[in-house]
Each structure stands twice: as C-alpha cells, then as structure tokens.
Amino acid sequence: MQQDRHLISNEVEILREDCLRPTNKWSGTTKLWIGFLLAVLGWGIYAYIHQLRYGLGVTAMRNYVSWGLYITTFVFFIGISHSGTLVSAILRISKQEWRRPITRSAELLTWVSLFWGGIMPIIDLGRPGRIFNIVIFGRVQSPLVWDVICIFTYFIGSTIFLFLPMIPDMALCRDRLKNTKTRFYKFKKWLYTKMALGWQGTKTQWHRLEKSMTIMTIIIIPIAVSVHTVVSYIFAMTLRTGWNSTVFGPYFVAGALYSGSAGVILGMFVFRKLYKLEKYITLKHFDLMGRIVLALTLIYAYMNLNEYWIPAYKMATAEGHLLRDLFSGSYSKVFWTLQFGTVLLPIIIMSFPKGRRPNLLAIVCVIIVIGAWVKRYIIIVPTMLHPHTPIQHVPADWATYFPNWVEWSVTMGALAGMLLIITLFSKFFPMMAVWEVEEGIKINHEKEMAAQIREKMEAEINLQPIVKPG
C-alpha cells in the first residue's frame, strides 16, 4: 500500500512537471511563431482600418452579396465553438474517463472561436458603432436579436466553463512559481494569485467547485445547441432560395459538432507533439475521438442528403436555379469536392482503425475543418447570388462575388488572432487540466488495486478444499 502511494505521488509529480514545463519555456520557434501571428494580425487590423475609413465599398461585397467572407467565417467560428461542449460537457456528463487530458484544449477552442466569431459580424458592419442599435432598437422577434443574446450568453457560459476547472491548476501554478527568473514572473504571480481565488483545496472549496462544474456541464449543452440553431435561423427565417429550410437548425448543429470535434483533434495533435504529451494523450484518445468524428460525419452526411435531395427532387423554379448552379454550374466543382472530399472520404478513412491513428486522423481533420469553412461559403454566397427578384440593370460585377484582399486580410487576421490567443494561453496556463488527470490516475490505481484484491480473494477461495457434507 505504501509502495502504491509512493508510485502515485511519483506519477503525479511527473504529470505536474510535464504540464507546467511549457509555461516556463519560450523557445525561439515560439517567439517566431508569435511574431508571425502578430504580423498577420497587424496586417488584418490595417485592412480593417482601411475598410473603416473608406467604407464597405472597398470589399468585394455589393448590394446582392452583402454577406460574404466575414459572415462565412462567423458561422465557421461559431461551429468550431461547439468543440468544448461536445468533448468537455457531453463526455463529462457521460463520465468518460478518457476525456480528462483533452477537456482544457476543447474548452479553450470554444472560448477563442466564440470570441472571434462574435467579432466577425461587427467587422461586417460598415459602421460598427451601430451594433449598439441592436440593443437599443432591437425587436424581440428578430432572429438577429436572438443571435446576439444567445452568443453573448454562450460566451459568458464558456468563459465560466473554461475558468472553473482552471482554479485548482491556478493554485498549483501559483504555489510552484518560486523561481523569480521565470519570464513574466511578477505578472504570472499576480495572474495566478488572482485566478486561483485563494484556492487551498479545502473540502468546502472542492464541494463548491464540483457543484458549480456539474451545473455548468448540464446548462452549457442546451445553450450551445441553441446558439447554432439560432445562427441557422438568421438564414432559415428569411425567404431566400436555399435557406428556406426546416432542417437548418439541426443541420447547422450537426455541422458545428462535426467541425468542432475535428478542431479538437487538431488541437490534441498539435499540443501533444509540441509539449510532448504523448504519455497522456494516447493513441486511444485519437481512436475514440476519431470514432466520435466518424459518427458525427455520418450524421452530417445524412443531414446533407436531406438538405439537398428533397429540393433537388422537386426542382422548384427558384430553388432549381440555385441547385443547378451548385450541381452542375459555377459552384459544382467546389460543391462536389466538399461532398466527396470532406464528407465521404473522411468517413471511409475513419472507418478503418489505421485511419484513426494520429497522423492520418490529423490530416483528415484538417480536410474537415477547411471543408466546413468552405461549406459555410457555399451556403451563403450562392444563395445571395440567386435572389427571388432577378439581378438586372446593375453593374456586371454585382452579379458575382469573390472576396478581395481586404476581406482576406481581415479574415486571416482574425484567424491569426485566434491562434495567437491559443498560443499565449498555452504559454501561461497548463494545456491539460492537471487535477483532473491526477484524479484519473488515482481512479485508475484504485481500480487496479481493487482488481488485484479481487484476484487475490478469488485465488484464496479456489485454494480452499471443497468439503462435501456428510
């Protein structure tokens, strides 16, 4: 028993070292990477200032395509934000022990993508100051108002959901931060002390934390589902070809879970490699996450079929024009590449155990994430180019759309901003919930010990001679 305890404390110590090591090291590559991200973000800010100064006319958006790359990216980010809900909340509520090392990165991905997702519609406004008009003059009946309320509520919920399991880890960071030569020592000391909320690991504190986490785990799931449902309402509640669909809510939620879980796998893959966490994020994690993504891709494929097959069967006038454009017209190459390349191909690859090994699975997830982004573009832009009233007597370039340098720069800036926050986060905070993984280690040991005792007892019972009565 004593030996077991010693073993556990050794293992825990190694875990703590492994998790906190990246927060103390700033390699040259990290600095270069941060510099690159800052440069891209700076360029994006420059492009945005240019847009603010000269108006939305500097983008490729015109009267017909008034939602272009920005809204595409907004929907994409909101989709990615479902990762935390799925991996953290759903796996937590279903008591999946293997979730422990990956919940932090999933929750972080949720928070960051929501942050940037919320900014994108503001960027899409010619006069961003008018965003307050939705609060001042917003109509309760408007899906736009619901969207703002839902996203804000989800953002606050995600912040709490990310923060709660960080409290014990912040205390760990605080207590272990002894070396004054550590980079940003003073800032870190202040940050960890504030964020630890005076955590001492008392029974009452644990009780309060666990209660709060249980409540948040339950409540965050419907909120997340509502957010993407309401995002879909922005489209589905307008009378537009291609959007006038009753399955848009579940379709968007399925798409969000599919892309979000792929995003989590990418995060797992990158941090496992970078921070040498192979011991904790194992092949089993990739296999199980691969299975989840496979299941979600199948659901998404089924939703896709419903979304296109039913109107394609009827080919009603306006819908027919749009679908012809998608199936055999100017968007057909992109459309079919999406269907086969980012839905069917991942299903085939992930169906085999080898397809769920880290490297191949990461490639598949990259394809899925890019595909999810392009899919949003395909949902938004072709529909806007097929209004019910025909496009006529307008300049020729109004009838087409492809994002120009301003939109690309701003969008890439947002993406860089997202990666920058994730990078900085990983340099200040452990990317795994240390206490949760420790708890997992202890549970595993307890299980092993129980199994050993059971085996011993069974062996003793088997050794006793069977005495027949009489």
Place this chain on the structure above:
Amino acid sequence: MKKKKIKIPVSKTFLAIAACLLFNSVTAQVDSAGQDKKESAVELSFYKKADLSKTISALVTTVGINDKWVPATGVNINFYTQTKSGTTILKTVVTNAGGIGILPFPDSLSKDAQGVYRIIARLENNSLYKDAEESIEFKEANLMLKFNPADSAHEVTAMVTETGSDGKEIPVAETEVSFFVQRLFGTMPANEDYVISTDKDGQAVFSYPGDITGGRTGKITIVAKILDNKLFGTVETKSDAPWGIVVPVETNPFPRALIMPKAPLQLIITLVLIFGGIWTTYFFIFYQLKKINEDDHVKKVSEINY
C-alpha cells in the same frame, strides 16, 4: 566669312518669356471664362392656389453631366414687368435646390386694358451661366366649385370666369378643368376621365365616384385645377364634401405579433424565462466563486493539496 554673334542678355530673355507667359495666361483666362459659361434656360409659370395666393415661378435649368438639363441651384433671377411705359424690375429671386425661383405675386402689378399681365424673367450677368430670358403673358382666372343638389349624387360644378374691365365676371368656355381628390401625399385623379372642358357658360360638371374612402368622418376634399393653361397658368380650388366612405379607425392597428412592432407576450415570456434561468444560474456560479475565495482560511482537508 565669320558670322557675327548677337548677344542677348539672359535676364532680358527671361523677362520677355515671363511677360509672354503672363499675357497668354491672362488672355486664356478671359477666353476660358467666356467659353466655360454653361448654357441655361428659363421657364415661367403662373400659379393661383386654392387659398387665392398667387405666385410666379421661374425654373432655371442648365446643361449638366452627359449633356442632360439639370436644375441650376442658387442662381439670381431678375423678374420684370412689361407695360406700355417700359420694363420695370420687380424683384431678384434666388433659385432653390430644384432650380425654382418663386416670386410672390405683387399686388401692385399692373395689367393692360385686356387684363393681361406681362412678366419677364432674366438670368443675366452670371459668372457660371450664359444669359437666358423668358416672358409670359397671362390673365387671372377665377375657379369656383358648386355642389349640385343632394339628389344629383356626388355631382360638382366647376365654374371658370375672368374679371372683365367693368369688374363683372365673364364665363370662360372651352377650358379644361381637372378633378382630383386630396390624399395624404398629394392629389389623386378622381377617376379615369377626370378632365372636363367648360361649356359656353364656363361650367364643367363632374360626378365623383362613390367608392372613395374618406377616413373616420367620411369627408373628402375635392380639388379642381386648371393645369398649365396657356392663358391662365395653373389655377386651383378645393372644397370639402361628405361623399367619402367612412373608414372605421382600428382600435389596435398593431396587435402583438411576430411581424408587428410589438412582440407576442408568449415569446417575451418564453425568452425571459429561458435566459432569466440561465443568467440566474450564472449568478449562482459567481456566488459560488465568491464563496470559494472566502473559504481560503479553512484548514486543508483535501487529498490533492495544492
């Protein structure tokens, strides 16, 4: 034979060139000032309103982009009256955004023995536009409305007269009178054949249709107009008649509905309950965090001792 070199001082050469350039630029400016003036035109009209106020309007137009005629804004227009004794200036008026300069009809304006007024409008000595002039001659007509007896079903008679030299009203025949109904943003023709010519007695009889809506009182305003007549300009009169269909006022024109300004109560209640519940939970969590912060003095009992 050796050529003899002629020496010209450099300073004098520069002076000569500078003088030439200056002269050229001055003459060019003068020429261009004359050539750059835009073509312009003036149109005059006389308008006698229903309240018997009278105006003379001058519309000034000029050549704009793509050779299209556009209103000239902020231009001075001189109005003159022409009598036997000569031309007398009445007033200078500045055109508005629509290129129209309006001259209130002067009470002292003199007319000839036939009762004809002669007005001239001139755009003159303008730095941007070429001079333009227009003159009109008009008489003053009187337009009156008379409702026919009650059994004549919405019939109205418009009478056009002019005042003779002896002060008597003389009926004016063969003058077109148009009949309208006043609506919120202008006048609407009363029916398809809304233009009637006056007979020898100067009368134009018109029957108003019975299906015109008249608000909560059923009262409609009938408008009769002589439009752009060569002799009388535009003359207008109006009168109220109880011929409209009474439209009951909706007590609640905007009931709570999804498409109305006010949301249905069910929706509001649902949203308040859902989001109220969520935010209450958030506040409960914040309270728990506060309590965690306050619990730090309690002795550690946890197994995981951070």
